[in-house]
Amino acid sequence: MGTEGHREQEAANHGLNLDSFMPRGFVFGVLRAPLVVLGVVTLTFGLLHLAPGDPVAHLLGPNAGPLEIATVTRALGLDQPVAEQYLRWINRAIRGDFGTSIATGRPVTRILLEAWPATVILVGLSIGFSYLLGIAVATVQATTRRRVVDGTLNVASVTLAALPGYWLAFVLVMTLSYSLKWFPAFGAAGIDAEFLSPGGRLWDRLAHLALPLTTLTLIGIGTTARYTRGTLAAVGFEPYLVTARAKGCSPMRVLLRHHLRNGLIPVVALLGLTLPALFSGAVFVEAVFAWPGVGQVLVQSVQARDYPVVMAATTVSATLVVIGSVAAELALQRVDPRTRP
Helix, strand or coil: CCHHHHHHHHHHHCCCCHHHHCCHHHHHHHHHHHHHHHHHHHHHHHHHHHCCCCHHHHHHCCCCCHHHHHHHHHHCCCCCCHHHHHHHHHHHHHCCCCCECCCCCCEHHHHHHHHHHHHHHHHHHHHHHHHHHHHHHHHHHHHCCCHHHHHHHHHHHHHHHHCCHHHHHHHHHHHHHHHCCCCCCCCCCCCCHHHCCHHHHHHHHHHHHHHHHHHHHHHHHHHHHHHHHHHHHHCCCCHHHHHHHHCCCCHHHHHHHHHHHHHCCCHHHHHHHHHHHHHHHHHHHHHHHCCCCHHHHHHHHHHCCCHHHHHHHHHHHHHHHHHHHHHHHHHHHHHCHHHCC
8 A cells, every 4th residue: 555545545544634624625726726827827928928019119218219129129028039038038037037127117017016015905895895786786686576576686786797807897977987987987095195183184085986886886796686586586495494484483583593594505606707707897997097006007007018017917817717727616615515526
């Protein structure tokens, strides 16, 4: 018997299950994650170099001569074959060196470190509000006996889930900012924010956060409500619920202790699907509201053909999405043993 067999036998003798500590699905997810990230960055690198436009010409402006453009191109290493550029970038990225921005000359890592907090706040809050409100809407749908209420909420959730983020962002800007003048439309703070009191500065930040957060949250509510409503309806007539009602348990106890507790287990897996959508949606939302996050940096870098910044932002985003997906898979296997391989 090999070493692995001895470990499994010893664990069995002590009443332990190795899969309870590290499920096989989690191991496979961890092993698959680098390949997914590598595929994303390879595709991004290829598309960037196939896209029309010269980053050096964009940097130097229309008055730059061919000799000047050729000199800067050679200095940046952009005159080398694409395959060589790719291998050189991979070699640096593995060591955590994403290079220097072509457009600004600043280290790419510093640019991302300055932008990520704004994106994390926006995406993190939108996930929290989307899940809380989406689950609440789905619970009303699954427990109500009024078809009109269920149908209305279903139409609303489907509509919200299908709306493009940038279109909803423009609608909110036109109505709540320009027409009603309730919230500022752009930026993360007013030009006079540093002269305000601490309370006024906090209120100013919250006012600027309101519209981008509302945009991502509304779309997230639709997706969460649709998925959760289906899972709650699927367990609505399970024998344990019928038994709980027959034993005289109150409707609220049946809902909280039995219905939601079992019906929300599959919703954990939704997080792995939510993260990619939120990060991609945040790119357009941040661009519309000029929110100083990675999305806005990414859009500006694509327009400027700033290859190092685009590649670094894509790599970090893909890595976080993969980590979130693997974590969601692990959490699902923890709370529901039936999903373990």
